[in-house]
Amino acid sequence: MCANKRLVDPAAWLLALLFPTLLILADAHAAAEIERGINEYADTSQSHLKSPDDPPAGVRVSSSTADHAEFKELQGPFSSGPEVTKACLGCHNEAGHQFMKGIHWTWEYQHPVTGQTLGKKHLVNNFCTNARGNEGMCAQCHAGYGWKDDSFDFSDQGNVDCLVCHDATGSYYRTPNSQGNAACSVMFEGKQPIDWAKVAQSVALPDRSNCGTCHFYGGGGDGVKHGDMDSSLKHPDKTLDVHMDAQGLNFSCTECHQGEGHQWSGSRYNMDAKDSEGTGKPGQRRQVATCESCHGDTPHPGNSLKAVKLNGHTDRVACQTCHIPTFARGGVATKTDWDWRTAGKLKDGEGFKLKEYTQGNGEHRATYKSIKGDFKYGENLKPSYAWFDGVMNYTTIDTKFDPQAGPVKINSFNGAYDNPASRIWPFKQMHTTQPYDKGNNTLVYMHLWGDDPDSFWGNYDFGRAIKVGMERNGKPYSGEHGFIDTVSYWPITHMVAPKEQALACAECHAKEGRLSELNGFYMPGRDGFGWLDIVGYMAVIGALLLALGHGVVRIVMCKKRVTEHCRDGE
Amino acid sequence: MAKREKHAVTIYTRYERFWHWSQALLIFVLAFTGFGLHGTHDLLPFSQAVMLHTFAAIALILLWIFTTFWNFTTGNWRQFLPNTKGLFAVIRYYAWGILFGEDHPHKKTLRRKQNALQGLAYLTFMVLIGPALWLTGIIYLLYDLWNEIPGAADGLFVVAFLHTAAAFLMVTFVIIHIYMTTTGKTPLHYIKTMISGVERVELTEVERAYLAEEHPERLKE
Numbered sequence: 001m002c003a004n005k006r007l008v009d010p011a012a013w014l015l016a017l018l019f020p021t022l023l024i025l026a027d028a029h030a031a032a033e034i035e036r037g038i039n040e041y042a043d044t045s046q047s048h049l050k051s052p053d054d055p056p057a058g059v060r061v062s063s064s065t066a067d068h069a070e071f072k073e074l075q076g077p078f079s080s081g082p083e084v085t086k087a088c089l090g091c092h093n094e095a096g097h098q099f100m101k102g103i104h105w106t107w108e109y110q111h112p113v114t115g116q117t118l119g120k121k122h123l124v125n126n127f128c129t130n131a132r133g134n135e136g137m138c139a140q141c142h143a144g145y146g147w148k149d150d151s152f153d154f155s156d157q158g159n160v161d162c163l164v165c166h167d168a169t170g171s172y173y174r175t176p177n178s179q180g181n182a183a184c185s186v187m188f189e190g191k192q193p194i195d196w197a198k199v200a201q202s203v204a205l206p207d208r209s210n211c212g213t214c215h216f217y218g219g220g221g222d223g224v225k226h227g228d229m230d231s232s233l234k235h236p237d238k239t240l241d242v243h244m245d246a247q248g249l250n251f252s253c254t255e256c257h258q259g260e261g262h263q264w265s266g267s268r269y270n271m272d273a274k275d276s277e278g279t280g281k282p283g284q285r286r287q288v289a290t291c292e293s294c295h296g297d298t299p300h301p302g303n304s305l306k307a308v309k310l311n312g313h314t315d316r317v318a319c320q321t322c323h324i325p326t327f328a329r330g331g332v333a334t335k336t337d338w339d340w341r342t343a344g345k346l347k348d349g350e351g352f353k354l355k356e357y358t359q360g361n362g363e364h365r366a367t368y369k370s371i372k373g374d375f376k377y378g379e380n381l382k383p384s385y386a387w388f389d390g391v392m393n394y395t396t397i398d399t400k401f402d403p404q405a406g407p408v409k410i411n412s413f414n415g416a417y418d419n420p421a422s423r424i425w426p427f428k429q430m431h432t433t434q435p436y437d438k439g440n441n442t443l444v445y446m447h448l449w450g451d452d453p454d455s456f457w458g459n460y461d462f463g464r465a466i467k468v469g470m471e472r473n474g475k476p477y478s479g480e481h482g483f484i485d486t487v488s489y490w491p492i493t494h495m496v497a498p499k500e501q502a503l504a505c506a507e508c509h510a511k512e513g514r515l516s517e518l519n520g521f522y523m524p525g526r527d528g529f530g531w532l533d534i535v536g537y538m539a540v541i542g543a544l545l546l547a548l549g550h551g552v553v554r555i556v557m558c559k560k561r562v563t564e565h566c567r568d569g570e
Numbered sequence: 571m572a573k574r575e576k577h578a579v580t581i582y583t584r585y586e587r588f589w590h591w592s593q594a595l596l597i598f599v600l601a602f603t604g605f606g607l608h609g610t611h612d613l614l615p616f617s618q619a620v621m622l623h624t625f626a627a628i629a630l631i632l633l634w635i636f637t638t639f640w641n642f643t644t645g646n647w648r649q650f651l652p653n654t655k656g657l658f659a660v661i662r663y664y665a666w667g668i669l670f671g672e673d674h675p676h677k678k679t680l681r682r683k684q685n686a687l688q689g690l691a692y693l694t695f696m697v698l699i700g701p702a703l704w705l706t707g708i709i710y711l712l713y714d715l716w717n718e719i720p721g722a723a724d725g726l727f728v729v730a731f732l733h734t735a736a737a738f739l740m741v742t743f744v745i746i747h748i749y750m751t752t753t754g755k756t757p758l759h760y761i762k763t764m765i766s767g768v769e770r771v772e773l774t775e776v777e778r779a780y781l782a783e784e785h786p787e788r789l790k791e
Contacts, residue, residue: 305624306617312714417723505616511609522727525609525616529731536738543742547749553669554753563671 069201076197081145081161084200088162096157098262104143105160107131109269113391118269124397124443126338126410126432126486127219128372132397133469136178137449141214148178164213168204171195174213179451181458208244209234211253220372221365223332227381227428228494232330232361240330241495257289265289268491273318273390273415274423291319316417318388318425320493322503326380327428327492331360333377338432341483343373344460351460371448371457383426383492385515387415390422395486397475400441403484407431408443410488417521424515428490435462437470439478443486445469574772578790579781581683582767586646589637590764596630599623601741608734624711631704649683650693657686668753678771688750695743702736 068074073087089096103109108119120131120138131138139147144159146152153159163172172194216222216231223230238245243255257266266289275290278297286293292314299319300310313322328334346352351370357377358364368374392411395401401408410430415422437444447469448456456465462481470477508515509525516526557563582590603623606614614622641647659675664687667675676685684692706729709716716722754760763769768790773781781789 305621308714309620312717315717418721420718505620509607509616521723522730524607524730528609529734532731532735532738536735539738539742540745543745547745550664551749551752557669557671563669 064204068203071201074197074200076200078196078200080196081163082158084196085145085158085160085162087200088203089157089160095162095262096160099143099160100154100157102263103267106154107142109267111270111392113270114393116394116396118392118394118396122396123394124410124445125219126430126434126488127225127335128448129340129434129443130397130445130448130469132445133447133473134449137176137180139177140174141218146177162203163199165206165210166203167199167210168207169199169202170209172199176449178449180449181451181455205252206254207252215253219335221335223328223330223334225335225430226490226494227334227378228324228327228490228492230328230330230332230334232332233494236330236495238498239501240497242498243496244494256294258285258287258293260287263287269392271388271390271392271491273388273425274315274421276315295319316423318423320491320496321383321385321424321426323496323499324383324426324492324494325497325501325503325507326382327426327495328379328381329495329497331379332363333357333359333365333379334381334428335375336378336381336428336430337374337376338372338430338434339374340432340434341373342368343371343456344462345370346460370460381428382514384429385424385426385518386413386489387417387419387422387518388413388425388427388491389415389419395443397443397445397473399443403436403438403441403482407485407487408436410486413489417518424518426492428492430488430490432486432488433483434486435466435481436484437466437478438480438482440476442475444477444481445473445475447472574774575778576770577773577778578768578770579680579773580767580785580788580790581678581680581769581771582764584767585640587764587767589633589640592633593630593637596626596633597740597744599626600630601737601744604737605741608737627704627707627711631708634700634704648681650689650696652693653682653686653689655686657690660685660687664750664753678769680771680773680777683771691743691747699736699739699743702732703740706730706733706736 071091073090078084078087085096099105103119106119107121108117110116111118120142122132124130128134128138135142135152136148143161143164144152145161146159161174164174171192173191212229212231212234215226216229216233217224218229219225223232232240233244235246236244238248243249243251254264257264259265265287272288272290275288275292276297277286278292279294280286291299297314298311299314300307345368353366353370354368355364356367357375359377360379365377366375367377390413392413394411395408415425435444435446436442444466446456446462446465447454448465450458453459454464454468456462459465466481467477467479503514506525507513509523511526513526515523554563599622603614603619603626605611606619607616607623641650656675663672663675667673674685676682709729710726710733713722713726716725719725751760751764752758754763778789
């Protein structure tokens with residue numbers, strides 16, 4: 001997408017020669033990982049390409065009763081995505097209507113419990129903060145064609161992008177729906193044009209690469225957002241994920257994210273934190289993404305005491321808590337901290353990035369970007385743990401908060417040891433310092449993307465980007481912004497390790513174990529009994545001292561020949 | 571009063587000794603694993619400690635059920651009847667007399683193998699500490715059967731608290747008990763008795779005649 005690796009670009013060398021300041025060269029030499037230009041997406045655009053050693057997408061594909069390559073409707077010629085969509089809908093005449101009801105299309109979700117209106121169309125997160133108003137860039141991950149502003153027609157099924165999910169060639173790709181700033185203007189350099197007919201004839205059920213095109217790259221890069229979803233899951237080995245193991249079960253996403261009629265289970269907005277229905281009745285297909293829907297609620301087999309004890313945990317501890325010992329284990333790092341305050345530094349009037357983190361697979365990750373600020377990364381991270389009942393509450397653009405009351409929780413959840421609907425779940429925590437409306441004490445929409453003088457990715461002016469972002473979306477803005485610490489919680493549920501690597505008991509049943517932060521309930525091995533322990537140990541020590549003292553006196557009296565107890569042998 | 575003579579007699583039958591030593595072993599295992607689970611030490615992986623603790627507990631409960639049956643059918647239970655007669659003499663002996671070579675105020679007989687203090691201690695062990703441990707232990711072990719009752723987590727705290735309190739009492743008891751075994755004629759005398767079962771006790775003529783007739787193998791000399 002945007003220009004990348006300008007240092008190796010011959011034009012950049014020419015430029016450097018034209019300005020033969022030693023400083024520039026010295027600078028570039030000292031920090032070899034500094035790259036001019038502000039875009040980070042170029043590396044991800046290759047992400048969904050298939051490689052020759054890709055295993056088949058899954059058994060369900062090969063059992064299809066139709067070979068799309070034979071259909072005359074798909075012989076083309078096609079010159080654009082919507083043309084292909086039209087051909088698809090010619091036969092699959094319900095698909096568009098089905099799809100348009102779903103969150104992948106609406107980007108909007110009405111939470112049935114909290115009543116909050118959620119979805120990317122509305123929410124503020126603590127990564128790039130808001131898709132709202134930046135659809136020209138962000139809606140690359142909207143499964144439709146052409147959403148760049150409010151004029152997008154959500155009722156036109158001709159705009160549905162069938163291929164992003166169903167392309168099985170790996171050669172299909174999407175580009176931003178609108179031009180960004182000049183600094184981001186060099187997009188998809190050297191990319192092969194899409195062979196529309198071939199792509200249209202090669203459709204199949206989605207595999208991990210299809211879903212991964214967006215879900216592995218949320219937050220603006222590989223693994224950035226979730227920590228348990230990144231490009232390493234395209235070809236994972238068994239150690240990384242037992243179910244997606246490319247040489248083993250090779251599950252596609254929809255094996256677990258069961259769905260019907262283009263609606264899928266398993267949104268984190270409203271999770272099934274404790275599935276007590278289990279596998280359901282024989283043959284029943286449950287539209288849930290829970291472990292229990294396949295493994296049942298007594299998943300540890302056998303009648304051994306160990307199995308009984310482990311199964312005794314399933315009502316209070318999510319499977320993920322023990323079976324995902326760490327996340328971001330595939331060699332791809334996830335972001336853990338983000339500081340927007342430092343965004344906007346320039347080198348010679350140009351944005352740049354610093355790549356000072358090298359992740360497990362050898363790739364270098366940006367630790368600073370002019371367009372975004374400073375980041376920290378982590379790999380093989382231990383999750384944090386909390387009681388979770390599945391219901392997520394969000395700090396939305398309309399929520400007023402107290403800036404003094406500690407980090408603003410982008411999302412929070414209910415759950416407690418005495419709430420039977422909740423279980424202990426693993427989470428990734430994302431910590432960010434991001435702009436907020438200092439006068440109204442709300443989060444803000446920023447105008448980041450656009451080929452106009454107001455967009456932050458171009459002018460690096462927070463005040464202007466926020467003012468325009470709020471105004472254009474009809475939100476009140478006091479005119480004064482500050483920065484506030486925020487935290488978001490990401491339930492960890494992928495990268496399920498082989499059972500041999502599940503957590504040992506003492507990971508939690510220990511004084512300084514993984515659950516040492518959870519309060520209010522007794523856990524063996526973790527909790528003592530305060531004064532009882534003191535009294536108890538004193539009693540034991542007292543008894544030992546008493547025996548010792550008494551024994552010494554007896555020995556002394558015996559040595560003095562007052563008594564004869566010390567002589568053995570009768 | 572009938573004439574008494576000292577004889578070497580098997581005062582602890584084979585079952586009593588089996589009971590004692592298997593109980594000793596199980597209590598040691600339970601205390602070691604139990605305090606491992608409590609977090610006192612870290613010498614055993616938690617999962618192994620749970621397994622050992624649970625199986626040892628089940629074994630001990632079975633042993634106690636069988637021993638209770640044995641105690642009542644053999645009449646041995648009478649040995650544990652509380653008896654304060656001579657209690658203070660025994661306490662005074664251990665606190666003072668023993669240091670100056672006084673004789674033990676209690677004379678072991680077949681009818682009363684234990685002195686008053688000993689009897690009281692064992693009674694406490696059998697009706698208080700032991701039951702407190704196995705009762706709370708069984709409730710603890712069966713947590714998964716009652717964990718859906720509202721307040722179960724708080725209930726577990728109470729159960730675990732009582733279990734731990736009783737465990738501290740048990741360990742204290744065992745320490746004193748082991749030390750007391752050194753207070754015999756020689757430091758190892760009582761241990762040897764508990765292994766062989768044989769002790770020199772005063773027998774009435776009737777007892778001697780009974781043993782000679784019915785249990786000649788118990789009468790060693």
